Amino acid sequence: MSPSLLVLIPLLPLIGFLVNGLGFTRIPKSLVGIIGTLAVLGSFVLSLLTFNAFLASGSQPLIVPLFDWITVGSLNIPFSFQVDQLSLLMLLIITGVGSLIHIYSIGYMHHDPGFGKFFAYLNLFLFFMLLLVLGSNYVVMFIGWEGVGLCSYLLIGFWNKNTNYNNAARKAFIMNRVGDLGFLLGIFTIITTFGSVEYLEVFSKASEFSIGDPVIIAITAFLFIGAMGKSAQIPLYTWLPDAMAGPTPVSALIHAATMVTAGIYMVIRSNVLYSLAPSTLEIVGIIGAATALFAASIGLLQNDIKKVLAYSTVSQLGYMFMGLGAMAYSASMFHVITHAFFKALLFLGAGSVIHAMSDEQDIRSMGGLRKKLPVTFITFFIATWAISGLPPFSGFFSKDEILAHVFEHNKLLWVIGVFGSVMTSFYMFRLLFLTFFGTFRGTHEQEHHLHESPASMTIPLIILAVLSAVGGAIGVPEALHGSHHLAEFMSPLYDAARQVNPAAFLPTTLSHSEEYLLMGISVAAAAISAIVAYVMYVQKASVPAPDSEEKSALQNLIYNKYYVDELYDNVFVKPTKTLSNAFYSFGEFFVDLFVNGAARLIRFLASLLRKTQTGSTGDYVFAMVLGIVVILFWKLLL
């Protein structure tokens, strides 16, 4: 694998961004989509080539230095890429799912006036995301980390004529900044502790520390704050549901499949550090479980099709962190992969529904779409089945693997996890039934306009549906007589961590019968809640009440997302605003007093002096002669 080819992987989307971003007013619309999509497809093909070359060369991690970037004192930060199991998996997910979503966007965004801008931003996002996963040190990762945040901001506020959307974009950006501060502090602590930010160097030096060293705990905790922001965990999760203001393909690509998994990537990348800090992992696990349960419960009563999916994303990310907390790094990565497939599919399916419904997003106005949108329905159904953790689709394998590891680690978290998956199954099937079953509840015009989406939208749906269905095959547990290809593939990543904390990597103590039991419990629980949803929303055909109707206190609490947004608003936003208003009026008064005073003084002096500028040449010459005479006398006589 030649390094130049590797460099092209992030470079192609950047070129696509430059071409589309600089020239989208001149390039015809049909070409914009092709350029944007080809850039990503090219990256995908190159990623596949890299993957093959990596396997052929005996799975040796490869560092590709590009140039020396920052050299200050003894600290040297090169700009280099690292190719190993983890970055390759992320590369394939990002470029693969990214390509499909680009193709989908050609159809979905067709009528939008900002078509070229959209593709430019998407390409820029992919560039930064690829930088994030390819970088061989924390600083390059941080560039990508900030860059995807920027693109997320740009794309959430894509329809920037709507103030609410702009506010959502700002909220996402500011919340991410809170996390980014933690991430930065983590990097600084790494620099002071290890004197380097290169992964390999940091991890080899980290092995000299003992388990539970306070410095390592501080580093991992800081980094995790960054992950909380980017991956929408309690308490920094509220931006993600609002981020649904962006176009649906953006929600699928950035806010479900790729960017929000950056936090998980970062933790797996730093597995050596985290394995050395069991107390941080404990926090990670608890926060993950809490988020999984909390977000799932909010999802139960939401009526906006994208909001449900957004809370489901937050909840699934919670599962991944729960897995990380139990040091089940491979299982979390497995869930990242399957989640990328089925959640991208769900969002794209939702996009297809919204497209057909003329931009209606409220599931109370949908219903019976099964016959009008057959492809969307079948693919959405597969994705729902997968996310609910029902066999034999991919979600079952990844979620059960996480739950099995969590069970080994902490029984209470496991109970929370199963409870969360019951809710997941319920709200997903509720969404499915309300959207596709029953009778149509929208307006007559909408019904008249209903149509299946064009091929550029349905083909990505079908491909993702196939992947969601069979994606679990890469990690079939031993108990089901399969082999866990993914875990084997990723195993070399943990070599260093295994040395520093061997206890964490002992083979599972669960017997096969215990594993069967765990699987049985979670599948049965998910199936029962699916059936409950079926009874409620298909047999009884009940529809969620309109907003005007009175609800019970608990329903109100959940429907209004536990008033967390209002809480943050009162605790953080409003005091900050009051304070800045106070500072502003202070500035208005005192600073203006000085600034304006100085300006007035100067103007007064100038009004005296400018009288000398008569405009008559004779006067100027006279002044000059006078000046010369004065200088002569001064020099000669004094």
Next chain:
Amino acid sequence: MIPNPMLPDVNVPDVIQNIPLLHYLVLSTLLFVIGIIGVLTRRNAIVIFMSVELMLNAANLLLIAFSSYRSDPAGQVFVFFIMAVAAAEVAVGLAIIVMIYRNTRNTDVGFLNKLKW
């Protein structure tokens, strides 16, 4: 040979010493003052320009006079330089005056009073 009170050590040829140095000084001072008065009192740009040249040449005359009385050729070299530069300056200055004339139809500097407060 008349002894030179200002430069006792230097032998200055008689031809030159026929006219004392003081005369040159007086002449060039007069020329210079005429130039200054011309610049200050006249409004015609061309006359002002000529007065400036007068001042320039007064200085040249002084340089040459001293150069001769000191038997030091450096002053004369200097004068050649000044003449070359003055020629260039005349070219530019006259061009500016021509442009002024084309724009205002006269060469009165009193008309050019736009640059005031």
